[in-house]
């Protein structure tokens with residue numbers, strides 16, 4: 278209980294600092310500072326928990342904007358509907374899914390994401406999202422183990438965004454390697 282309260286207090290501090298940073302800092306180069314610090318702290322905490330324990334159930338949670346905008350296949354109901362055509366990274370995610378036996382969900386919003394988590398109860402979630410969704414998601418779900426990865430905005434937010442498969446695989450390799 279003490280650990281939970283002190284952890285929650287730290288998360289409250291980071292979240293408040295992030296909100297203030299967003300509100301009052303106009304300089305784009307400094308705007309991400311608190312979000313980056315929060316993410317760094319959170320990911321270190323999650324990594325530490327799995328230093329010696331191998332998670333049984335790993336999930337990847339993705340935003341819908343990762344899917345190619347013109348793709349006709351409905352991957353939000355089942356990611357396996359993807360035909361791996363290469364126009365977006367969902368095909369590569371399916372390869373990781375198979376290789377590491379992962380649960381993968383492409384969610385259109387927070388409610389669906391929460392439903393998925395409640396149903397699958399993963400030991401750890403690798404969540405990919407934009408800064409705002411990722412930071413608020415990590416804050417809301419504490420003390421859940423959510424390892425956060427930013428998606429990449431290529432042209433405009435919310436359409437045809439990208440992600441680093443290498444970054445995700447690095448986390449998976451860390452989680453799989455235990456003494």
Ligand code: SF4
Pocket residue numbers: 344345348349350352359360361362363364365366367368
């Ligand atoms: S890789 Fe899959 S989800 Fe992406 S555009 Fe092709 S079929 Fe659609």
